[in-house]
Amino acid sequence: AYPKFVKVVEVSPRDGLQNEKTWVPTETKINLINKLSDSGLRVVEATSFVSEKAIPQMKDNSEVLAGIIRKEGISYPVLVPNIKGMESALKQNVKEIAVFGAASEAFTQKNIKCSIEESLKRFEDVIAIAKRESIKVRGYVSCVMGCPYEGEIDPRLVNTVAQKLLDMGCYEISLGDTIGIGTPDKTYEMLQAVKIDRSILAAHFHNTYNRAIQNLVIALSEGISIVDSSVAGIGGCPYAKGASGNVPTEDILFLCELLGIEHGVDIPKLIEVGDYISTELKRENLARVKIADLEN
Ligand code: HMG
Ligand code: MG
Numbered sequence: 291a292y293p294k295f296v297k298v299v300e301v302s303p304r305d306g307l308q309n310e311k312t313w314v315p316t317e318t319k320i321n322l323i324n325k326l327s328d329s330g331l332r333v334v335e336a337t338s339f340v341s342e343k344a345i346p347q348m349k350d351n352s353e354v355l356a357g358i359i360r361k362e363g364i365s366y367p368v369l370v371p372n373i374k375g376m377e378s379a380l381k382q383n384v385k386e387i388a389v390f391g392a393a394s395e396a397f398t399q400k401n402i403k404c405s406i407e408e409s410l411k412r413f414e415d416v417i418a419i420a421k422r423e424s425i426k427v428r429g430y431v432s433c434v435m436g437c438p439y440e441g442e443i444d445p446r447l448v449n450t451v452a453q454k455l456l457d458m459g460c461y462e463i464s465l466g467d468t469i470g471i472g473t474p475d476k477t478y479e480m481l482q483a484v485k486i487d488r489s490i491l492a493a494h495f496h497n498t499y500n501r502a503i504q505n506l507v508i509a510l511s512e513g514i515s516i517v518d519s520s521v522a523g524i525g526g527c528p529y530a531k532g533a534s535g536n537v538p539t540e541d542i543l544f545l546c547e548l549l550g551i552e553h554g555v556d557i558p559k560l561i562e563v564g565d566y567i568s569t570e571l572k573r574e575n576l577a578r579v580k581i582a583d584l585e586n
């Protein structure tokens with residue numbers, strides 16, 4: 291059975307923009323977040339506190355957080371890889387962070403320049419500070435359906451990394467199909483291996499091969515009720531060659547409507563936000579659902 295309600299975690303200001311080669315003005319990032327906040331979304335991942343050499347597009351993280359209107363009832367998590375990032379995030383008074391690991395040694399090395407084991411040690415230090423400051427921590431596991439460097443990934447390793455993040459104190463675990471190579475069968479198989487309560491698992495599926503929606507139908511029918519997505523399908527990870535954007539939020543909401551799942555988001559408003567950021571980035575809006583579809 292499908293869940294009654296889906297919580298959408300909007301990741302476009304971070305995952306959607308981090309790979310943009312042309313500089314996106316801070317004001318555009320702030321506008322994007324504020325517009326998303328006005329559409330009924332409950333979680334808007336705002337930026338990341340990572341090395342600016344690694345991800346130049348996120349170097350205005352502090353200005354972005356200082357510039358947005360933080361609405362009551364909305365969470366604005368930020369990515370934090372290490373203590374240094376945590377210290378900068380604390381100065382901006384963040385209430386939620388996300389640590390990001392992977393079920394692939396090679397991807398972990400490329401992405402955050404350490405082994406899986408070392409990454410977990412770093413997260414432990416970050417989470418210790420978060421606990422002291424009463425900051426919520428979300429945990430990502432990348433490459434859950436395959437790795438751009440290693441190819442096939444053993445779903446049992448996905449479970450191991452996810453379980454460790456949970457034991458450390460993450461309140462939610464987001465399963466990332468980083469390069470969008472999942473299939474419905476793989477999605478099912480991977481979820482069978484992950485022995486974690488469905489209510490705290492999120493599906494973070496990139497849409498490289500246009501299969502994210504099919505895979506999400508499997509995830510939803512397996513009891514997952516949290517979905518990460520980006521308006522207009524913008525984005526991609528710079529350490530995942532060929533990976534395109536996240537599944538478009540508009541299409542997730544439309545899927546929810548079709549399946550009779552509540553989501554609490556104003557779809558026409560969100561479609562306008564997708565048009566806004568596509569125009570700003572001079573990119574095609576990859577969402578399939580348009581205003582006209584809603585009138586049929
Ligand atoms: P490193 O080179 O090992 O770090 O990188 P280091 O400690 O040796 O420091 C190197 C330099 O970076 C130093 O500066 C540090 O000060 C600086 P320098 O002395 O050379 O001028 N530095 C920092 N600056 C700002 N904020 C920080 C920070 N830490 C060090 N927090 C590190 C290790 C993790 C820092 C680096 O590799 C990094 O920042 N990686 C981030 C990569 C990233 O953001 N990837 C995209 C997000 S993950 C993703 O998209 C997947 C996801 O969407 C899920 C999915 O789709 O599967 C989440
Ligand atoms: Mg991602």
